[in-house]
Amino acid sequence: MITVSFTRSVYAHELRPGDVFAFPDAPSTPLAVAGVKKTVLSPELVLLALTLPGRTEPMHLPAQTPVRALRMVRRVSLTCLLCRRSQDVELNLPHDGEPLSFVCADHAPAPDREAE
Numbered sequence: 001m002i003t004v005s006f007t008r009s010v011y012a013h014e015l016r017p018g019d020v021f022a023f024p025d026a027p028s029t030p031l032a033v034a035g036v037k038k039t040v041l042s043p044e045l046v047l048l049a050l051t052l053p054g055r056t057e058p059m060h061l062p063a064q065t066p067v068r069a070l071r072m073v074r075r076v077s078l079t080c081l082l083c084r085r086s087q088d089v090e091l092n093l094p095h096d097g098e099p100l101s102f103v104c105a106d107h108a109p110a111p112d113r114e115a116e
């Protein structure tokens with residue numbers, strides 16, 4: 001699989017439970033997301049209430065708040081370049097990068113990576 005490094009901006013509305021993020025001005029304070037509740041106030045203003053472990057009150061922030069993703073595991077469906085079969089792959093985007101192209105195991109000469 002060929003990936004490109006995950007450098008694009010991430011906004012708060014992309015966060016899902018299980019993700020870990022930090023605010024750009026406090027990059028050394030990782031925050032784990034336990035829950036996300038979305039409140040649509042108007043088409044321009046969507047508020048998120050993030051449940052964070054260890055806090056009694058949810059953290060409220062606008063959906064368009066830029067955040068730094070530290071852990072974002074996503075299941076992506078990739079289509080093999082050679083046989084067009086699609087396969088679901090789980091990626092931790094900030095760590096693994098975003099998939100650019102994919103060739104399934106059928107065409108690999110020797111598997112050099114063990115399944116996790």
Ligand SMILES: [Zn+2]
Pocket residue numbers: 080081082083084085103104105106107
């Ligand atoms: Zn294939």
